[in-house]
Amino acid sequence: MAVGTERPLRVVGAELVRHDAVEKVQGRTKYAADAEHPRMLHAMLKRSDHAHARILSVDTAAAETLPGVVGVYLAQDVPNNTAWVDVPGQTIEVGALKAFTNVLADGVVRYHGEPVALVAAETEDAALAALDAIEVEYEALPVVDDPVRALEPGAPLVHEGGNLLASWELEEGDVDAALAAAHVVVEGAYETQFVDHAYLEPEAGTAWLDAGGVIVIRAATQVIEHFRDVAQILGLDENRVRVIAPYVGGGFGGKEDLTVEPYLALVVLKTGRPVRMVWSRQESLLARSNRHAFRMRYRTGADRDGRLLAQEIELLADGGAYAYLSALVLLYSTTCAQGPYRCPNVRIRSRVVYTNHTPCSAFRGFGGMQVALAYEGQLDALAVELGLDPLELRRRNFVERGDALAIGQPLDTHVALPELTAAVEERLGPPPEPSSASALVGRGFACNLQPYGRCVWLNDWSSAWIGFERDGSLTIRIGVPDIGCGQASSLVQIASEVLGVAPERIAIHIGDSALTPLTGTTTATRQLYMSGNAVLEAATRLRDGVVQVAAGLLEVEPGQVELTPEGARDSEAVGRVVPFPDLVAACAAQNVPWQTLAVFHAPKGVPWRADEAWRGRVLPDFTYGCHGVDLEVDPETGHVRVLRYVAAHDVGRALNPQSVRGQIEGAVAMGIGYALSERVVFEDGQNLTGTFSQYLIPTAMEVPDVEALVLESGEGLGPFGARGIGEPPIGPPAPAIAAALRDATGVAFRTLPFTPELIGQALAKRTLPTLRRSERQRS
């Protein structure tokens, strides 16, 4: 990191065009579904029609005799059908969790769309016909479709051992006493819905058998380290499975768990032939993990000046039918539940339960998002009660460096919320004007904190390899999957900054568990932070040696050597340059390494232990943000039009400002969908939103020109002081829109999404005079 601060930056901070964009815009990028192999089979999954049922029998005879069908596989055909995962961070009630998922349903199906049988055939048409020909006899079981009822005594069980998946309970201070003594107490119940990642690229991949009996899987994934899980499932040594991640057509957390990989690998194991599996959009919407639906109850007490005295928080999350990452999601929710606000007395009870809904798991925001609707809604309710400006109320309560959250999480970098709120307010300027006499306009703000980097109990690390080639070009090898955010491109920038080589002369090989050093998952807003630091470390180490050699050739002190795109030069004498090829040759002659591997270790923390007094660090650091929105409501139809949207974040340092703005604008669009239209609908466990005409993500018409304000405090833990920005901007849109709706209509909306039906019904109940915004004071 020292390198970044010693001298002006050349490449870092520049608006570089991403190297992958040129191929993508020409349609030349080969995504997971675009590969083909000679004699390739096509694999498809027979999925459950039931949300909860016992499988009485599966008859595959007819399917197996169809022309072109090569194999039909059931649970008993998978060497280790049940994959067990240790989930860290468990609490007293539940204990350490060994969670499991089945590759193929074994005796019981627990959600609509759960895979029951796997078909491999010569053509996709033959595979489809085989799916139809498989006869599954079910005995329906009672469906658990409500998280509250799931916890009632006598509720049907999704899994043996109870429906409680994970829980946390903690109290700092004395909440009851503080609430009793508070000048004002507001109470709110909030509900969020299930939503789908809805990346444009459905889950897909190919697989084949390579030399040495290695099964190679090339799939759309955020995690090439799943080679270990696939090996466990197949009963192979981990080094006999290789996962390659090509450029991914969007991830957002939905390609963090296994998707197509075990099925592809099983077909290769059984047939020895290459295979492809591409999920339909309908399958993807039906059976892939969702964002957890939350029910939240908050009681918040403050003094007469609006300073928070106590927060009593209850979180109940619907985790769906299998654990996946639910326990960790809940840990993040619990950590962030109080928001970026100081509060001396906090009690949190959080639970996530099993139901017969589609399993929930990682989704951009990872539990930090749902609670933002509630903690911001509480602040807005307090502002109304106290007659205070919502931003002024927030300013009186913002956390600062040196504070700790109730769970014991220290906040040890700059908290830029005061600057961010001021920037958003200034940018928005005068309040919006209604477009017609009947239209209602409103303005709302929301702030948030969102972690970047994985939980510090997980001993996270990243490695990177960098080497010069003889012609002076540079090669990076790093196991990073690039899911569309410019992960690879940013690493090129860092290497270019440190080693002088021009970005266009740097090749980066990514995402191959056999050939590129492992660098960990593209999840948890960790990739720039972790891989960036690994590349920075490798580049810096390489630079140290190369500069020594260059100093000898130039006959100057090493401190006088500057690395530029032309080569090493004497920074104090114009014209004296050692071109990179000569420098590499000199390194070779002097046994000075011109290639290196570096490992970056994230800070560690002491894991939670079964002790109620435990407090400590959960996450490395946070990114803070403030968003402001102007919107207009048509009181006749309940339709909302977002007029303006300003989103400000302290990103520490923007390595590529264009990519940073892209992350912010894209996350806001996704957050607007979450706030206004997106909802996975279940009825008795049946998923009713299996198409893009039922599951509504925002089009270009629903998203305004998002104005991203990028602040650079230089205080992040990433390379050159960067903070992560992939997830943080998705938190504020829903609460900011809720606040603006409240401003426009006087109604506090607390159940997502805020559809025209919901808004229209709420407004129909109001008497007209209360709707006149002009009569109210926007203090």
Added chain:
Amino acid sequence: RPRPGGRCRMTVAFVLNGRRVELEVPPHWTLLRALRDAAGQTDVKYGCGEGVCGACTVLLDGAAVNACSTLAGQADGAEILTVAGLSKSGELHPLQRELVERGAVQCGFCTPGVVLGALEAVELGAAGSREEIRESLAGNLCRCTGYRTIVDAVEAYRDASGGRA
């Protein structure tokens, strides 16, 4: 029970990116399947299969259509342009250059469809304002960018090309 594994095939001939092709495909195949699986044209993307997301947009005799909702047989005798046919000798089309330089390409999966959808909109004069551009692109979903950069790129291209492609 029908026999989708059967041998029924039809011949479809069209001009694909300036090259005449003749494909033998089952009659129920969509143009998307024919292009991807029979013609190897993987720049045309499958996103939803129901004509909503626009990832499979191609220009069929100059008109933007969703290849997933068009039968292969309907393209017989037509002229088809996919995004791969737009770049001559690897040079970027001016619209493609605008998209790249303005950061309108993230995961890139919607991008081929966006390029062709936007080209048609400019060609038809349906990109006069930002509002019109947004309406024209409503059939091309993007989950990464938030659309602003795409609209910027189309606007810049429209101005540079004098409103016509």
